Amino acid sequence: MSIYDTLNEQQREAVFHTEGPLLILAGAGSGKTRVLTHRIAYLMEEKGVNPWNIFAITFTNKAAGEMRERVDKLVSFGSESVWVSTFHSACVRILRRHIDRLGYENNFTIYDGDDQKTLMKAICKKLNIDTKAYKETALLSAISSAKDQMLTPDAYEEQAEGNYGKKNIARVYREYESQLRGSNALDFDDLLLKTVQLFETQPDVLEYYQERFRYIMVDEYQDTNTVQFRFISLLAARYQNLCVVGDDDQSIYKFRGANIRNILNFEEEFQDARVIKLEQNYRSTGNILDAANAVIRNNRGRKDKTLWTDNGEGERILYRQFYNAYEEAEFIAEDIQSQVRQGMLYQDSAVLYRTNAQSRLFEEKFVASNIPYKIVGGINFYARREIKDLLAYLKTIDNGRDDLAVRRIINVPKRGIGLTTINRVQESADARGIGFYGALQGTDLIPNIGRAAAKLDSFVALIEYFKSRADQESISELMEEILEMTAYIETLEAEDEEGAEARIQNIDELLSKIVSYEEACEEAGEKPGLSGFLEEVALVADIDSLDENQDYVVLMTLHSAKGLEFPHVYLAGLEDGLFPSSMSTDNPEDLEEERRLCYVGITRAQKRLTVSCASQRMIRGEIRFNPVSRFLKEIPSELVETEKKLFEKEQRSAPAPSAKEQARRAFHQQPFQSSSIAKGAKQFAVTKEKGLDYTVGDRVSHVKFGQGTVKVITEGGRDYEVTVEFDTAGVRKMFAGFAKLKKL
DNA sequence: AGAGTGCAGCAACTT
């Protein structure tokens, strides 16, 4: 009996086919992760391949972690040497080593979407671009797709010949590119593009990685874009051991450049590619699968396949139509509670929707009904103002050339440095062809700077002080020092009464994340560095923080739900105009993508699927009346249960949960944890201690400031604020949670 | 020169 006996015939075939290109067309729930993990195990255990030579690319960090864990369970040793990572993290790792060959410094900064927007705004201003005619987001997406097509600004301009609009975009692209370079920064697209450029221009580097990665596996292949495909083709060119797993029916990232031709044309690109289809679904019931098949059948231009299951028919799909979205949310909240009374866990349910804005109503109802929940997506933790501010300090300290970061914090907290001054500094920097921070370092050279010079000088002195500290102390100590010296929290409290508490909680969470990063590094025997932390932060997706061991209902968009499964799925807001989105209904290709999205949603469900819509819904403060989604009508009516009675009956005759269920629930249940502002379940927090073990007058010691005497303790909302007179460092005010003072 | 305040316009999906 071997670990491979549990696989079905096609799965086994895919696992055993190790040499040469292989395309696995894996329908939803057909066990593709099982195949990939077993394949890695097979390579290592049976083929004697060095795990060091195996590279598996996943879509999210979470998927990467899970894959490594599962491989670890299959093989006796060596799984930690397998490279499992996302495209972006893999590229960052490669670029950190070699990007100096392309004229960047190796401690480059990564710009996220917000940073890109800020930068684009400044560029439009500088180039006098009419943002009515060319919206920032449109310009950015044009640049993004240019980068995906691996077009340099020069190539783009050439291509734009005779097209006035495109010429303008080329101008913007060129400026955007030069500003990024000037700031020693890369955007997300650059991570891939620069890696490809590196491979194409540095044969020795390419050869090194080709030798290193002799066996390459790519998950979610249907969502790779052109530059990603180029990346893997280059790597696989030497040994041709490329195994890609995907499902053309689940391609939902066309807007991000996903090229469905990568999957449809794989056999042309890689001659002699073996194609294996996995069509047996192990996840869902027959009814759910039939519904999914019926919907996706309406798409043209797909690889033919039919999913089947021997799981049995299961329950019919429950369909409810509501008067408005409030009632929809209320029903789902009640239904979840009724399911829980019958023995289900909260974590067995997920609510999926088309747009993030829909989460709001669910959140309200869930809070009111005391349902623990976690919202994935929406405003990313790292996109919050206070977090971005503090990270900008770290970025400035780490890479002084990151102009965006410097400009963000130069007057945060307020230092009396206004727009006029900032513009003068920028002009002077531009005139002299140096960076913003560079200009700040010589204020006497800036014309008309006047009284502001002193303020700028003290800002520079502050940053330089932090820089000098950065080598000597840990990131968390540095962060604490930034908080103390800028009085960031105090300022926050002073200016923003309602929001302050949640923001401070977020800062606590950031500190916790820094500490756990440091711990993780030390465990791995690496030195935790500022660049490393900032990079990790730039590449985390919200979905990575989902925790299967916590009992909460998950709320997310259909896009985020890709690759996940839940016993019970609620598909909400099935209305034409919302889903499919009104922006896609006039274009058949876009509509097909929406349909695939619907297919992804349906196939997330294992046992029970509830679909719902509302007759009227508030969108942008306007009441909209949308017809029932066309996708709903594509589900054969015999699979659907529309009767209201079903729900009420179950609720009334709910049997008491079995002893086993009660035990299961007691084990999983955790106290309700969520606040409407600090969205989602908090993982860590520096919370107010039950009390402090020191009082006024006590002698205490601090990691950095040494010994001192406690002068004042005031009780803040979330923490104690302690004033200590240090023997050598003077009087300092600090939060007990951060300061970790020890009584002597 | 900077900071605070009121109003307009805008809002898919994401690494």
Place this chain on the structure above:
DNA sequence: GCTGCACTCT
């Protein structure tokens, strides 16, 4: 329902 910008006040 929220963010950016113009306007006015200190």
